Amino acid sequence: MECYMKQYGASREEAIKEFNAMISSASKDINKECMKPIVVFMEILRRVVNIAHFVLVRVSKS
Numbered sequence: 001m002e003c004y005m006k007q008y009g010a011s012r013e014e015a016i017k018e019f020n021a022m023i024s025s026a027s028k029d030i031n032k033e034c035m036k037p038i039v040v041f042m043e044i045l046r047r048v049v050n051i052a053h054f055v056l057v058r059v060s061k062s
Helices: 002-008 012-034 042-060
Strands: none
Touching: 002 012, 012 042
């Protein structure tokens, strides 16, 4: 977050707002990709998605 703030001259609140937007977009992308039929075993896919969501939630609370 500090790197973003320095790079873009953003305040902490602006950086948090932008990170939340990125997290929301990434979550939507993950969910959209899960809707496409693929040949990956669903249990493996479900675990990967759960880990990704966990990381996104943890980052958004930082």
